Amino acid sequence: MATIVGAVTSSHVPAIGRALEKGLQQDPYWQPFFAGYPPAQRWIAQAKPDVAVVFYQDHGLNFFLDAMPTFAVGAAAEYRNADEGWGIPTVAPFRGDPALSWHVIETLVADEFDVTTCQRMLVDHALTLPMALLWPGGGAWPVRIVPITMNHVQHPLPSPRRAYRLGQSVGRALASWPGDERIVVLGTGGLSHQLDGRRAGFINKPFDLMCMDALVDEPEKLTRYSALDLVREAGAQGTELMAWIAARAALPGRVRKVHAHYHVPVSNTAAGLMVFEPESAVLARAA
Amino acid sequence: MPGYNDAFKDIPGTTVFDATQSRLGYHLNMFCMSLMKAENRAAFKADERGYLAQFPMSDAQRQAVLDRDYNRMIALGGNIYFLAKIGATDGHSFQNLAAKMTGMSEEAYRSMMIAGGRPAQGHRSRSDPSR
Incomplete structure (x- = not known):
């Protein structure tokens, strides 16, 4: 059976791509952000995942307003990044895992999530930047990916409760996968931020810290919020929190918080990073 | 009947990109999406008015782009993720x-x-x- 090694949630601000390109990890502005990542990188190196299942939001690279799925699952053998028009360099292609993708799709549809399936799909900065932060150094990616996008561009958005249930369903799919892969679940975006209008620059640190705390032991607490609540409390683009909720919900049973980091600002955004491990993985290691 | 966006109107300084905005801004956002190609960015910079004329946008939308008036573009249906491609084309x-x-x-x-x-x-x- 497959092993779910844990989940990592991380911000994906485009400016991180420029900072990586220019090697600004030690720059005084960037250092407090990048300093959060080595513990997550070390955990990944020890957990040795073969596959990353990634919950994220496409910002118009693959899906535009002509056709905007609420949830879409990649089922391609390869995923490419492309010019998003805002000047960050593209990254090497990712290998897919079509058999696992279709197993996830079959489980989701059986659980009444009517997802869009994509045998061709471009992946944007919301996937590539967290990958680059967690597997630094460039070259070929050491994991295959299963990308899962959630509409965050055009309201009505799904609710946090729906995101939570989506994550649970993906978790059931992974737990029932007969392969022997080691699987990590990623959730990208957030935390509080607003890019547009007179309220741009909005940051809600108490709300962010409450969410990071709740995600460890009581993630269901966050499902009482609506998309409206998230816009009010976390900013117009703070609804990306839903990818964190989905990733956390994919883990079976109780979890241990391995690492957490929070820094304001990266550009307009409160940047967060968390690493979770299922208690079952901790017990298995001790045995 | 209250619309979807009405619930969000109490939030200050915020325009939620809902169906009303998406319908209003479709072609403005299509123009923005065209800027994902380097050759289109160059064509836009070479002749902004001529380039904008290719898209069935309103005159007000074209003027807001020429003026780089982002609040106006948002009011006219622009979505910040797409509008940012104009900013990036300007090097911002x-x-x-x-x-x-x-x-x-x-x-x-x-x-x-x-x-x-x-x-x-x-x-x-x-x-x-x-x-």
Whole structure:
């Protein structure tokens, strides 16, 4: 059976791509952000995942307003990044895992999530930047990916409760996968931020810290919020929190918080990073 | 019947990109999406009016683009993720655009962010500014 090694949630601000390109990890502005990542990188190196299942939001690279799925699952053998028009360099292609993708799709549809399936799909900065932060150094990616996008561009958005249930369903799919892969679940975006209008620059640190705390032991607490609540409390683009909720919900049973980091600002955004491990993985290691 | 966006209208300084905005801004956002190609960015920079004329946008939308009036573009249906491609074509970051929209200088906005950002307190509700 497959092993779910844990989940990592991380911000994906485009400016991180420029900072990586220019090697600004030690720059005084960037250092407090990048300093959060080595513990997550070390955990990944020890957990040795073969596959990353990634919950994220496409910002118009693959899906535009002509056709905007609420949830879409990649089922391609390869995923490419492309010019998003805002000047960050593209990254090497990712290998897919079509058999696992279709197993996830079959489980989701059986659980009444009517997802869009994509045998061709471009992946944007919301996937590539967290990958680059967690597997630094460039070259070929050491994991295959299963990308899962959630509409965050055009309201009505799904609710946090729906995101939570989506994550649970993906978790059931992974737990029932007969392969022997080691699987990590990623959730990208957030935390509080607003890019547009007179309220741009909005940051809600108490709300962010409450969410990071709740995600460890009581993630269901966050499902009482609506998309409206998230816009009010976390900013117009703070609804990306839903990818964190989905990733956390994919883990079976109780979890241990391995690492957490929070820094304001990266550009307009409160940047967060968390690493979770299922208690079952901790017990298995001790045995 | 109250519309979807009505529930969001109490949030100050915020335009939620809903069906009304998406329908209004479809071609403005299509223009923005065309800027994902380097040759289109070059063509736009070479002749902005001529380039915009290819898209069935309203005159007000074209003028807002020419003026780089991002709040106006948002009001006319632009979505910030797509509008940012205009900013990038001009060599400007998201932070620069955000500063413009708030009416602050880029330096003042950057300082506000370094100091922790715009606080939630007082920016949750038009009807209750104490929240």
